[in-house]
Amino acid sequence: IHRHHKRTPYASNTFPRESYRWECKDQGLFYYGEALDSTSNKTSASTYWSVYTDPVNPFAQAGFNGSCQFPQITLEGLEDSWQHGKDLYGVYHDLLGFLPSQIDNKVTYRVSNNVITSQVAGMLIQGMYNPKGNVPLHIQPSDIDSLAPSYSCPAASKLYSTYGVGSFAANWTAHLSATAPLFKALDTVSGVAPTSAEWHNWFDHYYDNLSARQCHAKPLPCNISDPGLCIDQSQADSVYRLGQYEYSFIYRDAPQSLQAAAGSYGVFLAELASRVRAAMAGQSDIIYRHNVAHDGSLARLLSFLQVEQMVWVGMGSEVVFEVYKRAGGETKWFIRILWGGQVLRSSNPSLGWKEGSVDMLEVKVFLAYVDGLVGRGAEKVVAFCKG
Structure with a gap:
């Protein structure tokens, strides 16, 4: 499971008016439906969205002008997605001989209801397999999706709101009170109203706005009316540092964070446990499941795993669950969890049994940990969420 790759900022994270345009004419977002019945000769044209603003339209576009959706995966993000797929195939096929040479029913892909995850998945699958036919992307109904x-x-x-964003917990x-001068300086450049709660009850909006620019080598913003008044790198770095602090506090440092993560992401963990059990019992032909998700997905997952050091999850950051069966002797199953390409380190003594590393942990220990927090079939999640 990994976060999507580079994108434009969400519209809600753009300034009322941006000082330069953001163009996406170097890519197409393809949207169309087509009959899957092989007997039909009525196929679809390959169509894509081309964003434009008509000069007759009297309403001004808020945020960035240009030819992008906010959000959409950018050309750089699409290229990163393709490379991500190529690298995964290089490890799990070329190096380890685990993946099949051609895409088949042993491999599945899943996305959230946000279209940017599908934009990533298409490029990633191409990088892995260069398939000749159509590839299904598994997706759950939007109101019960466990991946997002x-x-x-x-x-x-309610639990998150008692100690995190929007709360009055001291x-x-x-940190919000201590950084009031920084908020004031940012607002002066951006034109964001100082009374906007969404922009000032955490640094998420400024973080997304500024990091999206710098991920694409775009300049930091200047004031529309006074081009000499700009957000400088030291201010941007402060925003990033504070964003890291906030994510760590919300998802790891606060005592309530584990219970909140178990409730809000427990269904995904219950699904994962079910998949592992099916693999061990020989009840599933699928050997590789790939999930394209969001920062909130990975943050909750890392919170659940009690990662040793929490960060704001970067674009493309992944957590990998590898299940091993011992060759010869008594049958035993083990799990290794990777985070950022390294063995994940957990503060939980049951998970991080090897000096903090979740490395070749007996699967039964991992499943007991998951079941203890969310229950078989996520029964404890249902009880908690209704409580």
Whole structure:
């Protein structure tokens, strides 16, 4: 499971008016439906969205002018997605001989209901397999999706709100009060209203806006009316540092974070446990499951695994669950979890049994940990969310 790759910022994270354009004319976002019945000779044209603004339209576009959707995976993000797929194939096929040479029913891909994950998946699959035919992307209904996640869990949302974004908890508001001068300086350049709660109850909006620019080698913004008044690199670095602090606090440092993550991401973990059990029992032909998700997905997953050091999950960052069976002797199964290409380190003594590393941990220990928090079939999640 990994976060999508580079994208434009969300529209809600753009300034009221941006000082330069953002163009995406070097790519196409392909959207069309087609009959899967092989007997039909009525196929679809290969169509893509071409964003434009008509000069007759009297309404001004908020945020960036240009030819992009906000968000969409950029050309750089598409290229990263392709390379990600190529690298995965290089490791799990060429190096380890695990993946099949051609895409088949042993390999599946899953995305969220946000189209940017499908934009990534298409390029990634091409980088892995260069398939000749159509490839299904598995997706759950939008109101119960466990990957994003988007299923309703009021208890988890309420718990997050008691100590994190929007709360009045002193250990949350302290850093916001201390950084009031930084917010004021950012607002002066951006034109964001100082009274906007969404922009000032955490640094998420400024983080996304500034990091999206710098991920694409775009200049930091200047004021529309005063081009000499700009956000400088030291201010941007402060935003990034504070964003890292906020993610660590929300998903790891706060005592309530584990329970909140178990409630809001427990269904995905229950699904994962079910897949592992099926593999061990020889009840599934699928050997590789690939999930394209979001920063909130990975953050909750890392929270659940009690990662030793929490960060704001970067574009393309992945967590890999590898299941091993011992060759010869008594049958035993083991799991290794990778984070950022290295063995994940967990603060939980059951998971991080090897000096903090989740490395060749007996599967039964991992499954007991998951079941203890979310229950078989996520039964404990249902009870918690309704509580």
